[in-house]
Amino acid sequence: MASILTVQNVNKRFGGLKALDNVNLEIEAGTVHAIIGPNGAGKSTLLNCFIGRLEPDTGTVIFDGVSLLGIKPHEINQVGVSRVFQTPEVFGNLTLRDNVMIPAFAKRDGSFRINAWKGVKRETDIEAKAMAMLENVGLARKADEIAGQLSRGDKRRLELAMCLVQEPKLLLLDEPTAGMARAETNTTIDLLKKIAETGITMVVIEHDMHVVFSLADRISVLAQGTVIAEDLPERIKGNPKVQEAYLGGAHL
Amino acid sequence: MPTRNDMLLLTGFVAVVLAAPFLFEPIGAGYPDLLQKFAIFGIFAIGFNILFGLTGYLSFGHAAFLGVGSYTAVWTFKLLSMNPLPAIVLATLFGGLFAALIGFISLRRTGIYFSILTLAFAQMSYNLAYSVLTPITNGETGLQLSQGDPRVLDIAFGRDYGAVLPSSDLFGLEMTGYPGFYFCGAMLIVCFYIALRIFRSPFGMMLRAVKSNQNRMNYTGLNTRPYALTAFIISGMYAGLAGGLLAVTDPLAGAERMQWTASGEVVLMTILGGSGTLLGPVIGAAVIKYFENIFSAFNKSMLGDIFSFLPESLQSGAVSVASLFVGEGWHLTLGAMFVLIVIFLPGGLMEGIRRIGALARRKKPGGGASASTPAE
Ligand SMILES: Nc1ncnc2c1ncn2[C@@H]1O[C@H](COP(=O)(O)OP(=O)(O)OP(=O)(O)O)[C@@H](O)[C@H]1O
Ligand SMILES: [Mg+2]
Numbered sequence: 001m002a003s004i005l006t007v008q009n010v011n012k013r014f015g016g017l018k019a020l021d022n023v024n025l026e027i028e029a030g031t032v033h034a035i036i037g038p039n040g041a042g043k044s045t046l047l048n049c050f051i052g053r054l055e056p057d058t059g060t061v062i063f064d065g066v067s068l069l070g071i072k073p074h075e076i077n078q079v080g081v082s083r084v085f086q087t088p089e090v091f092g093n094l095t096l097r098d099n100v101m102i103p104a105f106a107k108r109d110g111s112f113r114i115n116a117w118k119g120v121k122r123e124t125d126i127e128a129k130a131m132a133m134l135e136n137v138g139l140a141r142k143a144d145e146i147a148g149q150l151s152r153g154d155k156r157r158l159e160l161a162m163c164l165v166q167e168p169k170l171l172l173l174d175e176p177t178a179g180m181a182r183a184e185t186n187t188t189i190d191l192l193k194k195i196a197e198t199g200i201t202m203v204v205i206e207h208d209m210h211v212v213f214s215l216a217d218r219i220s221v222l223a224q225g226t227v228i229a230e231d232l233p234e235r236i237k238g239n240p241k242v243q244e245a246y247l248g249g250a251h252l
Numbered sequence: 253m254p255t256r257n258d259m260l261l262l263t264g265f266v267a268v269v270l271a272a273p274f275l276f277e278p279i280g281a282g283y284p285d286l287l288q289k290f291a292i293f294g295i296f297a298i299g300f301n302i303l304f305g306l307t308g309y310l311s312f313g314h315a316a317f318l319g320v321g322s323y324t325a326v327w328t329f330k331l332l333s334m335n336p337l338p339a340i341v342l343a344t345l346f347g348g349l350f351a352a353l354i355g356f357i358s359l360r361r362t363g364i365y366f367s368i369l370t371l372a373f374a375q376m377s378y379n380l381a382y383s384v385l386t387p388i389t390n391g392e393t394g395l396q397l398s399q400g401d402p403r404v405l406d407i408a409f410g411r412d413y414g415a416v417l418p419s420s421d422l423f424g425l426e427m428t429g430y431p432g433f434y435f436c437g438a439m440l441i442v443c444f445y446i447a448l449r450i451f452r453s454p455f456g457m458m459l460r461a462v463k464s465n466q467n468r469m470n471y472t473g474l475n476t477r478p479y480a481l482t483a484f485i486i487s488g489m490y491a492g493l494a495g496g497l498l499a500v501t502d503p504l505a506g507a508e509r510m511q512w513t514a515s516g517e518v519v520l521m522t523i524l525g526g527s528g529t530l531l532g533p534v535i536g537a538a539v540i541k542y543f544e545n546i547f548s549a550f551n552k553s554m555l556g557d558i559f560s561f562l563p564e565s566l567q568s569g570a571v572s573v574a575s576l577f578v579g580e581g582w583h584l585t586l587g588a589m590f591v592l593i594v595i596f597l598p599g600g601l602m603e604g605i606r607r608i609g610a611l612a613r614r615k616k617p618g619g620g621a622s623a624s625t626p627a628e
Contacts, residue, residue, distance in 0.1 A: 073470040074476075089471070094457075094460060094464055114482060120457055
């Protein structure tokens with residue numbers, strides 16, 4: 001299988017702190033790749049370097065033959081990379097329907113288009129897509145509510161719908177089930193599995209090992225900014241380095 | 253095609269504009285000079301609201317575009333024709349052009365820094381109009397028509413105004429009195445309709461997204477800057493048109509139109525009426541122009557008459573306190589009004605109307621469960 005995302009020698013410093021220390025990573029197309037690691041390991045920082053939120057000090061990030069460094073966040077999204085954030089980022093004072101229609105428009109019309117005459121009400125294709133996606137994540141009956149008032153778990157699912165409606169080639173998920181109850185988490189796992197079956201590539205950061213082992217085809221372990229292990233899920237569990245990073249394997 | 257509700261809204265709006273002379277008669281505002289001010293500043297505020305209400309960018313310099321519109325219109329009268337159409341078309345264009353320039357630079361910053369940049373540019377324009385640009389603006393005297401104006405189009409079409417200073421006319425129909433108002437009213441309707449389409453369009457949705465979360469927008473593949481800039485230019489065109497109409501109804505232009513107080517006024521109109529709503533800015537503009545007209549007309553002797561029922565000793569006190577709020581001091585009344593609205597009705601008068609509507613619906617037996625459609 002070909003790799004869709006290639007990360008080479010990425011370093012990132014915050015003042016004296018080495019948040020990413022020579023990270024190398026290959027994500028294979030069509031797989032779910034989990035990144036795990038203790039708090040502060042640099043997982044979110046790594047994703048930030050993929051989507052243009054942060055610029056690494058050195059290194060390269062190549063997605064599908066395109067360098068993701070030095071181009072703008074909206075351009076990165078337009079080449080097919082979407083992200084769910086650790087702290088949900090939604091359009092807080094718009095309805096759920098609008099929240100999902102906006103990314104659908106972005107996918108269809110590109111990063112800027114003055115589409116000022118045709119009413120939103122007449123964009124039935126886009127609306128149907130958005131509603132179907134809300135249905136998928138179980139939020140359809142809240143379509144007319146204001147996104148800012150949702151619970152954290154719901155916001156996360158909304159954000160997931162916003163990403164999925166764009167049919168990205170690479171979906172980056174930063175703790176997609178954080179703040180969700182067990183039942184909700186299981187629904188989300190099922191949903192993500194269904195999405196994974198469509199062949200989309202996913203990078204998932206997750207603390208919940210149940211989620212990780214349900215989804216991941218491959219796991220990388222990050223600790224103090226370095227990848228200390230990368231392997232198949234069943235082999236990661238027994239890795240002594242990983243158990244050490246997790247303080248005696250308490251999480252595993 | 254707009255939805256049925258929007259057609260109703262539009263029909264109602266047109267009806268109110270057309271019947272304005274009768275509707276506003278009972279409150280003493282049914283005369284063209286005041287009504288056309290409602291219409292012109294309504295246009296100014298509708299445009300401002302497309303920027304501020306939708307994208308959340310608070311410009312403190314929009315009077316600059318109003319001024320540019322007025323100067324452009326008067327120059328068009330002088331050079332081309334007294335017909336209002338070329339004047340307002342060019343005023344709109346120049347308003348937009350100027351907005352593109354100022355917006356391009358100011359939109360590099362957000363929040364308070366954006367506001368300060370726009371304010372600085374507007375004050376610069378104001379000062380330039382009084383200094384370097386006097387050949388164009390005629391400085392403190394203001395730009396006026398003169399008998400020596402070339403008016404090449406009028407000459408070409410054989411219109412000769414003789415020795416008198418002409419007023420603007422639409423193919424012979426003078427833009428004073430009621431025709432003047434209805435011309436402005438027609439423009440207001442067109443502007444309102446365009447705003448309605450923008451509000452209901454995907455583009456309008458993007459502008460609301462700019463206000464809501466620019467980060468999310470960027471990571472969603474949307475380039476926020478050109479959206480904000482387009483909104484800025486559109487609002488500049490509205491302001492330019494409003495400035496042009498001011499010149500159509502009274503063909504002179506002065507730099508005081510660009511002063512920061514004028515920029516602040518359109519902010520007040522929009523917030524007072526309800527920013528982000530369709531009707532709010534028009535209502536805000538009308539309310540402010542109405543009260544300005546009433547309160548600034550009062551003088552000491554009129555106050556004396558009002559308070560004549562009081563004993564002599566109290567009367568002079570009452571008059572001098574009240575006189576702070578009227579005449580030149582009417583801005584104090586405006587300020588007080590604004591403070592009250594912002595504290596008690598942060599959504600502006602439109603929120604007040606919505607609340608009253610909701611209350612009435614609740615009182616009506618049986619009509620309780622109806623889905624509340626936000627008033628606009
Ligand atoms: N913008 C920033 N400026 C300074 N330091 C930062 C910044 N972002 C992250 N850090 C630091 O870099 C380190 C890695 O942070 P990061 O958020 O990537 O960790 P993480 O692995 O995602 O942790 P968690 O599991 O808690 O989300 C932390 O020590 C954090 O404090
Ligand atoms: Mg993190």
